[in-house]
Amino acid sequence: MKTPAASPDTFVDRLSSRIESLQEGFRKLSRSAGLPDLAKRFAETVGETVPGAAVDIVHRSGDAGPWTPLVTSGSLSDGVLARTAGEKYTLPCTVRRENAYLIVVQKLADKSQLGIMMIPGDGGGEFSEADVVSLRLFVQYFDNAYQDLMFRRNEKGLVFSLNHRVLQLNSLIETGIEVAKLDHHDAPHHLAIVRAASLTNAARGVVTVSSGKEVREEYTFPVGTVVNRSSRDMNSIVARFSFLENTYRFELFDKESRSGATPFEETDHLLLDALARQVHASLENRYLHEQALEKQRIEQEMSVAASIQQKILPVGLPDIAGYDLWGTNIPSKSVGGDYYNCIPLYDGRFALIIADVAGKGVPAALLVSSLHAYLSAYLEGSFALTRLAARLNKVLYNDSTADKFITAFFALLTPENGDLECLSAGHNPAYILRNDRSLVELHAGGLPLGTIDMDLPYKSERATLQKGERLFLYTDGVTEAENESHVLYENEFPVTDFLARHVPDSSETFIDELLVDIRKFTRSAPQNDDITAMYLRRLAGPSQ
C-alpha cells in the first residue's frame, strides 16, 4: 500500500516479502469448514498481508440475484452491495480500482459469484501494484480452497449416501429375519412399516389390514399420527398383498429432505415392496407353523386317546369251557372309540360286548372309558339285560355331549347250554351261523346308548348256540372299510357271505381271514375307522 511516506523497497522486494505470508494464507484457507468460514479466513489473511486494509465479501448463487454478505467491516458493507448489485463488474476475475477501493468479482467453480471489496485503512492512500497482485493471488487461492471445500463436501455426501445404502441393505436383511421370527411380539406388518418409513426417510407411514370394505386394523407410524388423506396422491407410495381373507396395504407419506419434502425414488418403491413381501412370507410361515402345531396337538391327543383305548381293551379274552372265543381291534390312525370285551358274570354266564362311540379322539376314548367303568360296576350284580341297557343309556347321556353316543351289542352266554340273550343298542346286527350254514340275524334292542333320556324301553331276544355253531359280532369298521375308490367293503363283499363261506376250525383263523380279506379289498386306502370283531365258536365234540 502506498503511503505519503513511501517505503524505499522496490515492487519486487515487497512482493517477495509477502510470499511466506501468501503460502501461510493458502494453508489457512484450505482448512476452511464452509463458505462463511472460508470468507472469514480470507478476510483475516488479506488483512494480515495488506496491513490496515478492510475487506467486505459478498456471495450469490448465480449471475443475477441478491448478494449475501459473508464478511462485513462496518460502513463498507452497504457500499459494496450497492456497487456490485448492478452487474457492473464483468467476469472473469478482474481487479478494478474505484476511487481508493479495489473491487473484484470472481466466478467460482460452482458458477456462484464472490464479490470482494478492499478499502485502505485509516491512514488513507492508495493500494500498490503489489497489493493488487496479492489480492488477485488470494482470490485464486479462495477459488482453489472453495473447490477443495466442495470436493470434500461431495466426498462426505457420497460416503454418507453409501453408508445409507449399506444401512438400507442391512436393515432389509435384519428386518426379514425379525419379521420371520415366529415368537416376535410385534406384528410383522407393524415392524415393516416402521422400518420402511425410517429407511426411505418418509415422514410417516400407515399399514391397513382390511377384509373387503371392512378395515380391521390401521397402524400408523409415528404412533398417533393423523394421516393427511388429501396429500396421499401428492407424495406417497404403496405396496399391498392379500393373505387368506385379508388385504395388507402399506403406504408411506412425505419423503423428507433437509430442504423439506422430496419425491419418493424408485429404490423407495423397491424397498417398500421388499418389506411387504417379507411380511407376506412371514404371515404364511406363521400360518403354516400354526397348522403344524395344530396337527401336532391333534396327533398328541390321538396318542392319548389310543393310550386310553388300549388300556381299556382286554389283553386276552377269558377261556370259556366248550367254546373258542377270539376278538380283535385294529385302531385306525385317527383313534375312534371301538370297544369289545368278554366279562365273566357272578352266575357263571359270560357277557360279550362290542361297542362303537360316535366321534373320534380323546372325547370318544373317554366315553368308551366310561362305558367300561359302568359295565364293570353293573355287571357285578344281578340284572336284566334290558335294564342294564336303560341304565347305561341314562348315565352315558349324562356323561356325554349331544353329538356323542355309543352303539353296542350285548350277548349274555350261558355256557352250559349255549343260551344267548342278546340286545342291540343301535348297533349292527350280530349273526349266528347255524350248522346248516344258514344265518340268524340278531337285532332286537333299542336306541344307541346316551342319545336320549326318555326311558324308552329296550328289547332283548333269545337264541341258542348249538354245538359247532358260531356267533359273530362286529363294528361298522368292518362293513364300511373303503378302497381307493371309496367303495364300501359291504357293498362288494357282504359280511354275511363271508360268514357263510368261511368256517375254519379256529375263531382266531376266522378273524385273521376276515382281516386279510378286508385288506385285500382296501389295498392302499387308509383305514378310516377302527375295525373290531368277535367270533365265538361252540365246540362240536363232547370232550371239547
Place this chain on the structure above:
Amino acid sequence: MDQEFSLTSELRDMRLVIATSGYVNNVGGGAISTEFGRHFDTGVREVVINLAQSKVVNSIGMSFLLEILEKLHEAGGKLIFTNLDPAVEKMLTIMGIFNLAGKAATVDEALKSF
C-alpha cells in the same frame, strides 16, 4: 413404536444433556440441532444426547446429528450418545457416527467420561 418428536434439555456444569422422544427425522433432527446451536453459541462444548425414547432414526435425522458432531469436533468438543436401542445403535454405527462420537449406557456414565 415411536410417537411424534419432542425433547428436553438441561445444563449440568456446562455440559448439555438433550433427551429426545420419538422419531428422529427432519423435524426431530432439526429440533436437536437448534437446541444444540443455542448452547454451542454460549460456549458449551460437551454434549450428551439421550435417545432412550427414540427407537427410530432416519438418515435426515442422522445428518443433523453428524453436523452437530462435526461442529463439536472442530471446536475440540465431544458428543456422547446414551441409552441406545440396539437397532438405533447399529444404524449409527453403520453411518460412521461413532468414528467421532462416544456412546454410554446411561447419562450419568456419559457425564463421568468427559
